[in-house]
Amino acid sequence: MVLVLALALIGALPVALAALAESASPFAGSTSTAAFPPPDVTATLYDSYFPDESQVGFPGATPTGAEPEAIATAPAASLNFDTYPVIVPSSQYTTSGPAFNPMYHWGNLGPWYSVGGAFGLPNTSPQIPDGCELEQVHLLFRHGARYPTAGEAPSVLAAALHKVAQTTGFTASGPLEFLNTWTYTLGQELLTPFGREQPFQLGVGFRVKYGRLLDKFTSIPVFRTTSMDMRSVQIEWWLRCKSNFAAGFFGIPQYLTSYHEEIIIEATGYNNTLAPYDTCTDSNNGVGGTIGDYASGNWTQIYLKKTTERLQQYLTGFTLTPDYVYAMQALCSYETVSLGYSQFCGLFTEEEWRGFEYSIDLSFWYGQGPGNPNAAARGVGYVQELLARLTKTPLTTFDTTLNSTLDGNSITFPLDQPIYADATHDVVIATIITALNFTSMAAGGPLPWDHIPVDHTYHVQHFAAYASNLVGQVVSCPASTDSIKETFIRFLLNDGAVPLTGIAHCEAENEDGLCPLANFIEGLKERVAEIDFDYDCYGNYTIPTPDTIVNGRMI
Numbered sequence: 001m002v003l004v005l006a007l008a009l010i011g012a013l014p015v016a017l018a019a020l021a022e023s024a025s026p027f028a029g030s031t032s033t034a035a036f037p038p039p040d041v042t043a044t045l046y047d048s049y050f051p052d053e054s055q056v057g058f059p060g061a062t063p064t065g066a067e068p069e070a071i072a073t074a075p076a077a078s079l080n081f082d083t084y085p086v087i088v089p090s091s092q093y094t095t096s097g098p099a100f101n102p103m104y105h106w107g108n109l110g111p112w113y114s115v116g117g118a119f120g121l122p123n124t125s126p127q128i129p130d131g132c133e134l135e136q137v138h139l140l141f142r143h144g145a146r147y148p149t150a151g152e153a154p155s156v157l158a159a160a161l162h163k164v165a166q167t168t169g170f171t172a173s174g175p176l177e178f179l180n181t182w183t184y185t186l187g188q189e190l191l192t193p194f195g196r197e198q199p200f201q202l203g204v205g206f207r208v209k210y211g212r213l214l215d216k217f218t219s220i221p222v223f224r225t226t227s228m229d230m231r232s233v234q235i236e237w238w239l240r241c242k243s244n245f246a247a248g249f250f251g252i253p254q255y256l257t258s259y260h261e262e263i264i265i266e267a268t269g270y271n272n273t274l275a276p277y278d279t280c281t282d283s284n285n286g287v288g289g290t291i292g293d294y295a296s297g298n299w300t301q302i303y304l305k306k307t308t309e310r311l312q313q314y315l316t317g318f319t320l321t322p323d324y325v326y327a328m329q330a331l332c333s334y335e336t337v338s339l340g341y342s343q344f345c346g347l348f349t350e351e352e353w354r355g356f357e358y359s360i361d362l363s364f365w366y367g368q369g370p371g372n373p374n375a376a377a378r379g380v381g382y383v384q385e386l387l388a389r390l391t392k393t394p395l396t397t398f399d400t401t402l403n404s405t406l407d408g409n410s411i412t413f414p415l416d417q418p419i420y421a422d423a424t425h426d427v428v429i430a431t432i433i434t435a436l437n438f439t440s441m442a443a444g445g446p447l448p449w450d451h452i453p454v455d456h457t458y459h460v461q462h463f464a465a466y467a468s469n470l471v472g473q474v475v476s477c478p479a480s481t482d483s484i485k486e487t488f489i490r491f492l493l494n495d496g497a498v499p500l501t502g503i504a505h506c507e508a509e510n511e512d513g514l515c516p517l518a519n520f521i522e523g524l525k526e527r528v529a530e531i532d533f534d535y536d537c538y539g540n541y542t543i544p545t546p547d548t549i550v551n552g553r554m555i
């Protein structure tokens with residue numbers, strides 16, 4: 001009897017090995033959450049034992065130093081490749097060529113980093129070009145790393161695994177063995193600890209680079225952000241998001257009194273240039289709101305087909321699909337930026353990470369970018385605000401996503417600031433750079449749904465990663481022909497200079513990305529005029545098949 005069994009084992013070796021592997025615990029895939037401080041703790045209980053600094057006194061010397069302006073005075077630009085303290089899961093990819101870092105292929109789900117010449121201008125740096133002086137800076141940035149949003153793939157996979165673990169059971173072995181005891185420990189929507197650090201660090205960096213512009217302020221700065229949808233319990237996320245940047249920029253506790261934070265309501269039906277989808281109906285419906293998901297969904301079935309088969313070998317009792325495997329890739333990034341490390345990262349090859357990256361590129365190109373019929377319309381409100389700030393001209397027409405109450409008032413929308421700072425979302429940066437006609441990113445043309453093109457120019461991790469930042473530098477430089485100073489503007493997106501050659505009157509190539517400010521303003525006004533907000537956001541149109549749009553407008 002024993003002998004027969006042994007023979008049977010040899011005959012079906014892989015199955016037998018799987019059978020020897022440990023089965024999943026009933027808690028596998030379950031969700032665990034915790035709250036700190038514990039809800040029943042009274043934070044004020046011992047306050048009298050811990051007097052604050054005004055009560056303690058003895059503050060020591062307090063003179064502050066002059067404002068720094070490293071962007072103009074340092075011999076070289078400081079760049080950001082720092083992901084401390086989360087672990088870069090790259091060691092396994094170093095067999096040939098430069099080390100492959102999957103973290104730089106997570107699209108909007110990875111941390112921002114300096115992208116160098118990614119947009120086509122490799123011979124410049126964030127440093128103010130020689131002979132130029134900094135006049136003004138416009139910052140638009142994304143919040144730091146967050147937990148998944150409601151209903152995202154990772155929690156769907158966890159729930160499915162948990163259901164099976166509690167009923168018929170599953171068995172994971174080999175590289176998937178950890179799934180037997182894996183639980184889902186991510187929160188929802190909130191910034192992760194690393195995600196709180198990112199905007200703080202951005203704020204400190206911004207002070208060191210641009211602090212001297214504070215000397216030119218004649219009033220308290222207004223920086224802007226969005227509330228979250230009021231129905232969401234996570235409004236706190238945004239309060240923290242704003243203060244992390246400001247806390248870094250102004251210091252703690254000075255940030256509490258150093259500026260006004262304007263929190264623009266983000267909810268359906270409210271006008272908000274930093275959350276424009278709320279007033280652009282066609283970005284949320286079948287007319288123009290589904291094509292991004294379709295494109296990325298179709299590609300996922302293709303690039304993860306073989307991967308799904310490969311990983312299925314290590315799992316019995318649970319049937320994998322490309323969507324579940326996609327959730328594992330997303331879990332690698334979410335767990336890394338939340339917990340500092342993820343066992344899911346080691347499951348995938350370099351090629352599979354490039355596939356993941358491309359799925360996000362497709363989702364943004366067709367959903368939020370050049371291939372979407374209302375992306376430019378969604379971004380145009382911020383562009384109108386930018387024009388108002390650059391020309392110091394009050395806004396008087398409110399027929400896009402502008403809010404006349406806020407944008408039409410010089411207290412809530414000042415026009416005399418040397419520094420502007422607005423906080424927003426990944427998808428909003430994507431629509432704004434489409435409205436700005438940054439055409440170098442669209443140079444490769446429409447993205448195919450079934451393969452990664454060789455001339456691929458649209459990489460989401462270059463502009464919408466966590467804490468991504470778009471910086472408009474207004475500088476005055478000696479004009480090329482004589483010694484009269486002329487004003488120029490250029491844009492750095494995650495430290496990479498963007499060619500402005502797609503904007504009328506800025507066509508002349510400039511290796512630093514500079515365009516004379518007057519020309520830029522003229523070109524941008526033409527761009528605003530060519531965007532038909534009403535039609536693109538409210539029209540009943542059909543996107544061409546295949547989708548050949550490259551300019552973010554329904555033509």
Ligand SMILES: *[C@@H]1O[C@H](CO)[C@@H](O)[C@H](O)[C@H]1NC(C)=O
Pocket residue numbers: 264265269270271272403404405406
């Ligand atoms: C405009 O902003 C004000 C101030 O937050 C708000 O009360 C008003 O409801 C907003 N209007 C729209 C249409 O968003």
Ligand SMILES: *[C@@H]1O[C@H](CO)[C@@H](O)[C@H](O)[C@H]1NC(C)=O
Pocket residue numbers: 293294295296297298301
């Ligand atoms: C693939 O695209 C079609 C539209 O062309 C869509 O109906 C379908 O749902 C997409 N498939 C996936 C898996 O997203």
Ligand SMILES: *[C@@H]1O[C@H](CO)[C@@H](O)[C@H](O)[C@H]1NC(C)=O
Pocket residue numbers: 271279398399400401402403404405
């Ligand atoms: C909000 O936007 C709509 C559409 O552009 C516009 O008709 C309306 O006047 C705006 N409301 C405010 C308060 O600006």
Ligand SMILES: *[C@@H]1O[C@H](CO)[C@@H](O)[C@H](O)[C@H]1NC(C)=O
Pocket residue numbers: 437439502503504523524526527528530550551
């Ligand atoms: C924006 O870019 C498109 C090319 O995609 C071009 O046809 C159009 O003229 C540009 N608009 C302006 C105002 O420069």
Ligand SMILES: *[C@@H]1O[C@H](CO)[C@@H](O)[C@H](O)[C@H]1NC(C)=O
Pocket residue numbers: 540541
């Ligand atoms: C939009 O147009 C399609 C046909 O092109 C039609 O079936 C649909 O009813 C229209 N929707 C609305 C809201 O008018």
